[in-house]
Amino acid sequence: MTRGGIRIAPSLLSANMAELGAEARRAKESGADWLHIDVFDGHFAPNLSFGPQTVADLRSWSDIFFDVHLMLARPMDHIERFAKAGADLITVHVEAEGDVTATLAAVRELGCRVGVSLMPGTPAEMATAHLEQVDLVLPMTVRPGFSGQKFMPEVLGTITEIAEAVEERDLPVDIQADGGVSRDTIPALVKAGVNVFVAGSAAYGAPDLGEAIAELRETATDARRELG
Ligand code: DX5
Ligand code: ZN
Numbered sequence: 175m176t177r178g179g180i181r182i183a184p185s186l187l188s189a190n191m192a193e194l195g196a197e198a199r200r201a202k203e204s205g206a207d208w209l210h211i212d213v214f215d216g217h218f219a220p221n222l223s224f225g226p227q228t229v230a231d232l233r234s235w236s237d238i239f240f241d242v243h244l245m246l247a248r249p250m251d252h253i254e255r256f257a258k259a260g261a262d263l264i265t266v267h268v269e270a271e272g273d274v275t276a277t278l279a280a281v282r283e284l285g286c287r288v289g290v291s292l293m294p295g296t297p298a299e300m301a302t303a304h305l306e307q308v309d310l311v312l313p314m315t316v317r318p319g320f321s322g323q324k325f326m327p328e329v330l331g332t333i334t335e336i337a338e339a340v341e342e343r344d345l346p347v348d349i350q351a352d353g354g355v356s357r358d359t360i361p362a363l364v365k366a367g368v369n370v371f372v373a374g375s376a377a378y379g380a381p382d383l384g385e386a387i388a389e390l391r392e393t394a395t396d397a398r399r400e401l402g
Contacts, residue, residue, distance in 0.1 A: 178348040178369040180394045182387050183208035188321040188374035195235035202238040204384035210241045210372045219245040219318040226255035233260040245318045250277050257284035265289030268300045278307045294326050298335035316353030321374035325354025330366045337367025357393045364397035
């Protein structure tokens with residue numbers, strides 16, 4: 175298991191896109207720890223979402239921790255603008271173009287926390303090769319692009335491998351899950367070693383955001399307690 179505390183990160187992709195500022199503020203007021211901001215370029219993943227100016231403008235609405243997940247074919251071309259816009263954490267994919275080590279180093283150099291992400295099916299070693307360089311690993315539990323997809327349980331093995339490597343090397347690395355996270359899937363994710371939970375449909379899609387976040391947190395906390 176990772177040493178990191180449980181964190182709940184609603185995904186802005188499931189919020190009302192015409193009211194992003196208010197939605198970011200609502201996340202913090204509803205008890206969220208982080209705000210997960212998915213950035214697509216239509217190439218790496220088949221959707222478009224937010225740009226660096228969106229992140230910069232959101233900063234005047236909330237001081238919540240901005241967890242920026244870049245699903246871009248060429249992340250190196252954009253990280254500086256996202257860092258300057260106020261991203262706290264920038265996560266990039268190992269499958270993207272460019273040298274991963276150099277991209278992660280550039281994120282660090284820009285003063286942000288550093289995350290590395292894997293698509294479903296990408297071997298754990300592609301992330302564990304970078305563990306000493308990052309603060310967070312994100313093995314995706316759906317193919318990126320859209321909220322509301324079905325959780326892929328086959329990723330649990332990859333998560334377990336990553337968590338074991340983090341524990342063996344005694345590193346302060348968070349493990350995040352993104353895609354199909356809900357009260358149903360959290361217990362297995364906790365068991366595999368996840369401590370940061372991104373929730374789109376299960377958070378912004380719920381009738382009461384505050385209640386949903388509290389329930390997700392309670393489910394994760396209970397599951398962790400059961401592990402002893
Ligand atoms: C998927 C995104 C997720 C998405 C999660 O490409 O990276 O952050 O918003 O949505 P749910 O929780 O509905 O699967
Ligand atoms: Zn994401």
